[in-house]
Amino acid sequence: MITHATLGSWPGTDIAATSRMVLGECPAHAHVPEMPDRGAHASMVGRTLGMITELGADLQPSGWRLTDGSGLDQRRAATMLRDDVEIFAEAAQGFEGEIVLSASGPWTLAAMVELSRGQKVLGDTGARRDLAQALLAGLSDQIVRLARLVPTANIRLQLDEPMLPAVATGRIRTASGFRRIAAVDVPELETTLGDVVRGVGASLDGRVMLHSCASDFDPGLARRVGADALALDLSGSVKPATLDALAAHLENGGLLWWGLLATNPVDVVPRPDALVERALRLLRPLELPVEIWLERVVLTPACGLAGWTPSTAIASVRVLRETAGVLSEEIGSS
Template sequence: MTLATGVGSFPGTDQRDFDEALRVVLGELGLPFLPEVPGRGAGAAMIGRTIGLVTELDADLQPAGWRLTGTSGAPALDQRRASSLLGQDLDTLEEHAADHPGPFKVQVAGPWTLAATVERPRGDRVLADHGARRELAQALAMGVADHVADVRRRLSRTTRIVVQVDEPALPAVLAGAVPTASGFGRHRTVHPPEASETLGWVLGAVRGAGAEPWVHCCAPDAPLALVRDAGAAGLAVDLSLVGADGQDALAAALEAGDAVALGVVPSTDPAVPPTEKEVVAAVHRWLDLLGLDPAQVTEGLVLSPTCGQAGASSAWVKRSLAILSSAAASLS
């Protein structure tokens, strides 16, 4: 059965917006998820949410973004706030979906996106320090495993938990295109074996906790074959940005029985919204291009927006998810 889902982020600025987003995803989607409303502050955005999970390392919020403090003991105030806000969101989820019997998805930032974004205690990105990026990835793996256990406890009837590991920075990391703190240089290229191994620690922790690890990358040239080799059981992409190598990886994933989440409707308000029929036709054309029989692979297909929707209007978010849900039902 083809499912519909979202990437993660919603528009909004306060708790009421989160409550409404949760109501929409639970009521509209075959694969609902824990919404992110980054307009509530840095602790509610993708990086801040994940920093709140990484309790093995302490971090605080600086004007340039999140920074590891290099201290041990009680987490810094901003990190505690991020963790507390996630806990509140999970409390709301439990209140409204404790008896939810179907699949459910949560999202975390991946180890390479964290390393390319979070600063070391003495400046510049974690990406610049081989030991620091290993330590951050291993702490993330522990935090994600605990997060899965917490979600499973709250959603006791859910039999399938998906953890979407967001890696928008991974192509830049592999290409040596992440700028240094000064902006005048670039961090060294990370070679594919190390990138795969490090990502694999987090995906393995997800699998070890009894959940299904997906990787989402809506950047051009997403290294989908590397992601599959690292242990991803699902690939989530903006279909319009996938090149020839990526198409081969998506086809291989579907043929192997893995999940493929196709971003097929705009994440922000389009001038001319697509119809359900147009979305279904586009998916059929894509499958035909790959030489795949829809009857054999639609079980692994998931439809989604092309990326997060924090920059969209609330009206378009609701309409886009309704289009995706209808298209998924038609494909099924």
């Protein structure tokens, strides 16, 4: 049976109400909500830096920056994350589905965080290595804590890497904006990401998902770095090469979190029949066994829903639930 889920990012500021909503609306895969409307401390980068204890950071006018010691903003981010997880865990007592914790991946983090002297971490080979190692340690601690708080659930880590294609092709600008940081060689890119994926995945039975809304994200990367699941924006046109790579990912046992519902423009909720029609147009040419679609696909929004209003965000999740049911019937009867 095809299932459905959100991708973590959600509008509003009420973590308790949102936690109850996610657990009720997404009983198979419930994200610990990421709610950036509460400020930079609750954003993707701030939340992730709040998980890290081995490196200090603070918030500057230009964004997050590494410092010699933990700053007030990093401590605030850590406190907010701790409270969020505890509130979610209280609502999730007895939950037997999958709980998903999202965080920035090492390359997106390196592309968005600065060194103490103002340059991007990405431009310093040693600094980006240290940041990835600190990220691995921080993520491992968070996973252990979440698993202890909700022992009835399986835990999955979602690594958000929207900047990774730009990192790989040298499109990230320096802090000054006057030049671009050199592209990271593929071996280093995959080794660093793989170390984080496999390091955290060792305690999760490999339940690690790569997520990117970038149109040029390579679907084959998930298998090469050891991630068992892939979450992509597939709400628009999809290149034949991407379809072939997705088919290979599924045939090799990978899971696909299929970003079927477009998130731009915001607050536009399509009819389920339109989503079913689009899904069938995409999947039929691949000619994969019915069991693969029914057992390895999760329908999601194309990206996070933080820019939406809470009411339409909830409506979109309910449309995905209905779409998943109808699509399962259509595929099963074909």
